Amino acid sequence: MPSVRRWTPPHPAADAATLSLWERVDSLVLSLFCVDSDARPGSETVMTRRDDDTRFGPSTLDRRAFLGATALAAAAIALPSPAAAQAIASARIGAASLQILSDGGITLPVSMLARGVPPADVQKVLAAAGLPVDATRNGLNVPLLSLGDDLVLFDCGAGRNFLPTTGLLPKSIEAAGIDPAKVTRVLFTHAHPDHLWGALDEFDTPAFPNATYHMAAAEWDFWVDPQVFAKLPEERHAFAAGAQRVLKALEPQLKRFRPGEEIISGLAAIDTRGHTPGHVSFEVRTGSDSLMILGDALTHPVLSFQHPDWATAFDQEPERAAATRKSLLDRLAGDKLLVSTYHLPAGGLGRVERQGSAYRFVPAA
Numbered sequence: 001m002p003s004v005r006r007w008t009p010p011h012p013a014a015d016a017a018t019l020s021l022w023e024r025v026d027s028l029v030l031s032l033f034c035v036d037s038d039a040r041p042g043s044e045t046v047m048t049r050r051d052d053d054t055r056f057g058p059s060t061l062d063r064r065a066f067l068g069a070t071a072l073a074a075a076a077i078a079l080p081s082p083a084a085a086q087a088i089a090s091a092r093i094g095a096a097s098l099q100i101l102s103d104g105g106i107t108l109p110v111s112m113l114a115r116g117v118p119p120a121d122v123q124k125v126l127a128a129a130g131l132p133v134d135a136t137r138n139g140l141n142v143p144l145l146s147l148g149d150d151l152v153l154f155d156c157g158a159g160r161n162f163l164p165t166t167g168l169l170p171k172s173i174e175a176a177g178i179d180p181a182k183v184t185r186v187l188f189t190h191a192h193p194d195h196l197w198g199a200l201d202e203f204d205t206p207a208f209p210n211a212t213y214h215m216a217a218a219e220w221d222f223w224v225d226p227q228v229f230a231k232l233p234e235e236r237h238a239f240a241a242g243a244q245r246v247l248k249a250l251e252p253q254l255k256r257f258r259p260g261e262e263i264i265s266g267l268a269a270i271d272t273r274g275h276t277p278g279h280v281s282f283e284v285r286t287g288s289d290s291l292m293i294l295g296d297a298l299t300h301p302v303l304s305f306q307h308p309d310w311a312t313a314f315d316q317e318p319e320r321a322a323a324t325r326k327s328l329l330d331r332l333a334g335d336k337l338l339v340s341t342y343h344l345p346a347g348g349l350g351r352v353e354r355q356g357s358a359y360r361f362v363p364a365a
């Protein structure tokens with residue numbers, strides 16, 4: 001196990017930025033989804049709050065965002081309700097059992113799906129696949145694996161401070177009859193908000209109190225570096241401020257690993273960097289069965305497979321992310337592995353097949 005580097009004091013702006021973030025979710029919503037020049041504030045902001053959500057007072061939601069959200073929500077895919085909190089898919093992998101728990105969903109404008117590609121080209125591909133051409137609805141699929149003596153959660157959802165349409169994981173865990181205190185390990189694919197921020201509960205203490213948390217050393221190093229702010233567009237400084245805040249709270253329970261290491265018997269990390277500098281996937285082998293937990297190595301059910309060279313707005317290293325997608329798809333199609341993806345539909349479980357010179361996602365039956 002690599003030695004544990006002590007906590008590096010965050011960027012001086014981190015605490016202020018985090019505070020501001022917590023207090024002004026309206027601005028966060030706008031800034032997160034308006035980093036592309038094609039994205040217009042308000043009209044492209046497609047999040048709305050749950051009707052029963054009283055976490056943020058009415059005055060905190062920007063009117064422009066609210067109007068935009070209302071208009072787009074009416075035209076787009078139904079948003080999750082608390083009633084949707086549940087295990088949405090499951091599978092057996094040899095002696096292990098897998099449940100997929102929902103943390104809600106995020107709707108992204110098409111302009112964020114393929115950086116530098118004319119929107120009309122993206123829309124053509126979406127239309128041919130029978131998908132909406134104005135926005136894409138992403139689920140947040142959190143895998144929970146029972147393997148031997150371990151109960152392993154892969155990523156944590158977005159928690160209560162990210163977006164009003166996310167943060168359902170605690171309800172899903174409860175609905176599945178699982179005691180959070182029984183989770184023995186939490187393995188992170190990367191430290192973006194929708195994967196990391198749910199690691200803390202409403203008291204800002206670890207939501208899985210008895211778990212050991214695991215993160216790739218390269219991912220930890222990227223986010224705790226005081227210079228990380230210079231590597232991100234200003235609109236995404238909240239990602240770094242939030243990551244530093246959560247990682248600081250988790251540090252006493254967090255171990256760092258390197259790709260290739262076996263975390264527990266039958267479960268190893270593999271290098272899938274590009275989406276973030278330390279992004280990893282996890283390979284589970286039990287008996288003759290296997291499973292790959294992919295996180296955000298593949299994020300769209302059509303574009304990631306037909307055009308793996310198209311980088312999303314959230315790929316930190318676009319060329320490396322594309323190279324990772326291509327080599328991963330080649331391997332997954334060849335090995336016919338069961339995969340668990342964080343943002344694909346219907347729980348994100350399925351397999352990869354070759355289709356002409358590209359690939360397609362085949363959801364698990």
Ligand SMILES: [Zn+2]
Pocket residue numbers: 192194195296342343
């Ligand atoms: Zn994600």
